[in-house]
Amino acid sequence: MQWPQFPDYGCFLRWPENGHGFIHPEDMATVRRLMPSPRVLKRTQFDGTYYHYRYGPLGFRLRPAMWLQVSHEGFDIDDRVETVGVGLERERFVATIWGMYYIQRKGCILYRLRRGDQLVPNLYPADQMRLLESKAKLGPAHTKYRQPKWEKKGPEGRGAG
Structure with a gap:
C-alpha cells in the first residue's frame, strides 16, 4: 500500500x-x-x-x-492574508483565515476570514487573496556609500578659503 x-x-x-x-x-x-x-x-x-x-x-x-x-491552494487556517479588491464589490483589507470550506458545486475551497475579533460575512476564493509573508528578515547591506566630505564654514557661512 x-x-x-x-x-x-x-x-x-x-x-x-x-x-x-x-x-x-x-x-x-x-x-x-x-x-x-x-x-x-x-x-x-x-x-x-x-x-x-x-x-x-x-x-x-x-x-x-x-x-x-x-487540492491545496496554498492557504491554511491562521494564515494572514490580504484580500484583493474586486471592482467596487469588495474592499482590500488584511485578515486571518478562520475557516476553510470545500464547495462541491463550485469545485473549490472558500475561506472564512476574521478581522480582529469579527468574522467577515463573505467567503473568499483563493484568487481573491494574497498570502502575507513576514517582512522582518533583513539581509546584509550590499550598498557602499561614499564617505562624506566635511567643509569648514567661515563666519559668513561659506567654505573656508
Whole structure:
C-alpha cells in the first residue's frame, strides 16, 4: 500500500457507513463537532493505526476511511492574508483565515476570514487573496556609500578659503 504525501487535504461530506469505530475514543467529541461537513481538514501523519488530522487548533485521529481529497491552494487556517479588491464589490483589507470550506458545486475551497475579533460575512476564493509573508528578515547591506566630505564654514557661512 502506498501512503499519501503529507500534509494532504480533504473533507468528509458524509458520515462513513461503519458507525463510530473509525474514531479514536479520546477524539469522539471533536470529530462529532467537525464531521460531516464541507470543512477542509489537514491530514498530517499516519501512526500505523490512525491518521492525524488538524482543523486550525483542533486535532483528532481517525482510522483510514473514505474521504474526498481536495487540492491545496496554498492557504491554511491562521494564515494572514490580504484580500484583493474586486471592482467596487469588495474592499482590500488584511485578515486571518478562520475557516476553510470545500464547495462541491463550485469545485473549490472558500475561506472564512476574521478581522480582529469579527468574522467577515463573505467567503473568499483563493484568487481573491494574497498570502502575507513576514517582512522582518533583513539581509546584509550590499550598498557602499561614499564617505562624506566635511567643509569648514567661515563666519559668513561659506567654505573656508
